[in-house]
Amino acid sequence: MLPMSSQQSELMRLLLPVADGIKRTRETIAAQLSGTSPAVRDMVEHIGRFQGKQLRAALVLLCGDATSNSTDEHSSIAAVVEMIHLATLVHDDVLDGAEVRRRVACVNQRWDNQTAVLLGDFLYARAFALSTDLSSRMCSRVLAEATRRICVGEIQQAASRYDFEMTQERYEWIAGAKTATLYAAACELGARYPSGHDEQGARMRQFGWELGLAFQIIDDCLDLTATQQEVGKSVGTDVEDGKVTLPVLWAYARADESTRAAIRDIYTRTEAGDRVGDLRRRCRVLEGVEYARHRADELIHSALDRVRELPPSAARASLENIAGFVLERSW
Amino acid sequence: MLPMSSQQSELMRLLLPVADGIKRTRETIAAQLSGTSPAVRDMVEHIGRFQGKQLRAALVLLCGDATSNSTDEHSSIAAVVEMIHLATLVHDDVLDGAEVRRRVACVNQRWDNQTAVLLGDFLYARAFALSTDLSSRMCSRVLAEATRRICVGEIQQAASRYDFEMTQERYEWIAGAKTATLYAAACELGARYPSGHDEQGARMRQFGWELGLAFQIIDDCLDLTATQQEVGKSVGTDVEDGKVTLPVLWAYARADESTRAAIRDIYTRTEAGDRVGDLRRRCRVLEGVEYARHRADELIHSALDRVRELPPSAARASLENIAGFVLERSW
Numbered sequence: 001m002l003p004m005s006s007q008q009s010e011l012m013r014l015l016l017p018v019a020d021g022i023k024r025t026r027e028t029i030a031a032q033l034s035g036t037s038p039a040v041r042d043m044v045e046h047i048g049r050f051q052g053k054q055l056r057a058a059l060v061l062l063c064g065d066a067t068s069n070s071t072d073e074h075s076s077i078a079a080v081v082e083m084i085h086l087a088t089l090v091h092d093d094v095l096d097g098a099e100v101r102r103r104v105a106c107v108n109q110r111w112d113n114q115t116a117v118l119l120g121d122f123l124y125a126r127a128f129a130l131s132t133d134l135s136s137r138m139c140s141r142v143l144a145e146a147t148r149r150i151c152v153g154e155i156q157q158a159a160s161r162y163d164f165e166m167t168q169e170r171y172e173w174i175a176g177a178k179t180a181t182l183y184a185a186a187c188e189l190g191a192r193y194p195s196g197h198d199e200q201g202a203r204m205r206q207f208g209w210e211l212g213l214a215f216q217i218i219d220d221c222l223d224l225t226a227t228q229q230e231v232g233k234s235v236g237t238d239v240e241d242g243k244v245t246l247p248v249l250w251a252y253a254r255a256d257e258s259t260r261a262a263i264r265d266i267y268t269r270t271e272a273g274d275r276v277g278d279l280r281r282r283c284r285v286l287e288g289v290e291y292a293r294h295r296a297d298e299l300i301h302s303a304l305d306r307v308r309e310l311p312p313s314a315a316r317a318s319l320e321n322i323a324g325f326v327l328e329r330s331w
Numbered sequence: 332m333l334p335m336s337s338q339q340s341e342l343m344r345l346l347l348p349v350a351d352g353i354k355r356t357r358e359t360i361a362a363q364l365s366g367t368s369p370a371v372r373d374m375v376e377h378i379g380r381f382q383g384k385q386l387r388a389a390l391v392l393l394c395g396d397a398t399s400n401s402t403d404e405h406s407s408i409a410a411v412v413e414m415i416h417l418a419t420l421v422h423d424d425v426l427d428g429a430e431v432r433r434r435v436a437c438v439n440q441r442w443d444n445q446t447a448v449l450l451g452d453f454l455y456a457r458a459f460a461l462s463t464d465l466s467s468r469m470c471s472r473v474l475a476e477a478t479r480r481i482c483v484g485e486i487q488q489a490a491s492r493y494d495f496e497m498t499q500e501r502y503e504w505i506a507g508a509k510t511a512t513l514y515a516a517a518c519e520l521g522a523r524y525p526s527g528h529d530e531q532g533a534r535m536r537q538f539g540w541e542l543g544l545a546f547q548i549i550d551d552c553l554d555l556t557a558t559q560q561e562v563g564k565s566v567g568t569d570v571e572d573g574k575v576t577l578p579v580l581w582a583y584a585r586a587d588e589s590t591r592a593a594i595r596d597i598y599t600r601t602e603a604g605d606r607v608g609d610l611r612r613r614c615r616v617l618e619g620v621e622y623a624r625h626r627a628d629e630l631i632h633s634a635l636d637r638v639r640e641l642p643p644s645a646a647r648a649s650l651e652n653i654a655g656f657v658l659e660r661s662w
Contacts, residue, residue: 038490040483114425115489118485122483122486126479132475140463140468148453148457154449
């Protein structure tokens with residue numbers, strides 16, 4: 001794997017075809033979040049620093065370009081998508097107790113849970129308010145439904161903690177609902193907004209879904225294999241939070257009874273110790289990681305097949321490279 | 332003051348003119364929240380029991396009738412408004428650490444903060460998704476903006492904890508933003524949806540704002556004077572949470588330095604003791620309550636003047652009686 005800084009500059013290069021659009025998107029987000037009270041501004045400035053890759057915004061713009069469907073409103077749609085993503089991140093920090101995200105102290109560390117809830121609600125509200133200003137209602141509709149589905153995914157995930165017997169299908173449904181939904185919505189809106197283009201929208205939605213699900217699977221692998229230094233956020237938090245991810249499910253399904261008991265114990269014992277290290281050393285979880293990476297690879301290949309049905313263009317090439325990039329990333 | 336059960340049956344009587352609409356609203360909410368996964372259903376069933384007065388839904392319907400502006404969609408608008416209200420209640424429970432709301436254990440007592448955040452997000456998302464299905468975008472627009480303003484109010488309130496020097500104007504801005512906003516939006520939508528009727532919409536919006544602000548002021552008074560038995564939720568939580576409400580602001584502004592020090596100490600001392608009792612006994616806070624009730628009275632009279640510009644009808648009479656009722660309530 002490339003070191004993080006080269007990876008980031010590589011990603012920057014992939015997003016070049018839509019650099020102007022991303023600049024407009026950033027300006028729109030900044031304008032949406034400024035001009036409010038000092039208390040709000042103080043919070044918003046803080047999250048500004050962990051806006052990160054803006055991959056979802058780039059997908060709106062690239063899918064617009066790659067399908068010759070770009071409009072003046074695409075950068076606003078991208079801003080709405082990113083603000084919803086930010087809201088989910090902020091609320092996730094309440095959920096996970098994660099200690100570090102992108103090397104900036106989480107909102108709920110610098111402030112408290114109450115503030116994180118309010119700031120997330122504010123971001124959702126601002127995003128929906130912006131979407132209702134657009135000329136077509138498609139953006140509000142697709143993203144309201146996407147947000148609902150993300151919540152259902154998170155709720156199901158919370159209800160499935162310590163469920164070591166979960167099927168892969170259910171794991172993928174949950175991982176997809178909470179993560180791939182917004183990728184799918186971003187790609188669909190890029191290809192379909194403001195109206196029509198149903199078939200093209202459905203294809204790009206599927207592309208986004210596969211890309212996002214692969215992204216989440218790789219994320220789940222990195223939580224078991226990477227260092228905090230590499231990914232820029234806490235690792236091992238899934239195990240800490242009782243989330244049974246694909247690598248662990250795979251290992252559990254293939255384990256004998258004593259190894260299963262060991263896995264359950266490592267997840268649930270009071271003294272944390274090195275839970276991830278113990279899973280790796282004693283429970284064949286790295287073989288599960290290999291299996292999960294293979295599954296992510298399958299999804300990416302299916303996503304690539306879809307995008308290759310589009311006519312060649314710089315934007316299409318970027319989408320293809322982003323898909324490849326999701327597999328290779330170490331952050 | 333009437334005992335609670337007579338008050339409730341009195342309120343039921345006031346809502347009779349829109350009983351059918353409220354029934355349709357309840358059915359719409361039930362339909363919106365059912366049909367999802369067992370994990371979601373389990374949560375939703377729980378909150379079903381603290382839906383309460385549905386006063387905001389009734390205001391949509393009554394304002395529609397009183398302005399001869401009712402449509403088939405008004406009960407759906409009422410459902411969106413109630414779902415947003417429910418979402419704010421659920422997230423408020425994370426915020427306040429309130430222990431009892433309407434005598435049903437709070438979501439965050441039966442589950443945890445994470446679940447409350449997710450359920451609130453789900454309710455917001457469902458509400459916005461429903462609003463995007465309506466024929467006019469007015470509902471989405473007004474309620475997205477209202478939700479944003481509610482969040483800003485809550486954020487400002489959090490930033491103003493233990494601020495004993497707050498002006499009354501700022502107190503009213505915050506109390507209005509967090510509470511009156513949704514009343515104002517409900518009344519405006521009732522009178523304006525789906526389009527036009529700007530003047531009538533603005534008048535009923537103002538009616539809702541004054542009604543909602545009076546409601547919040549009375550709420551703040553009850554937190555200092557009522558028993559948990561009377562209001563059906565924890566009392567004294569404002570003092571516990573560092574919220575300086577109008578009665579306390581009034582008393583503080585008129586107190587000598589030693590009483591001011593006492594007020595600050597009662598709010599901030601480590602041993603809680605009987606904070607509310609001490610404020611009442613030692614700091615003239617009951618005179619502040621009297622002043623605040625007088626201010627609520629002023630607001631209600633202004634609200635009544637507005638509604639009396641409408642032609643007489645059963646709906647108008649209900650709106651007038653509800654306004655009077657807000658002053659008299661003990662819950």
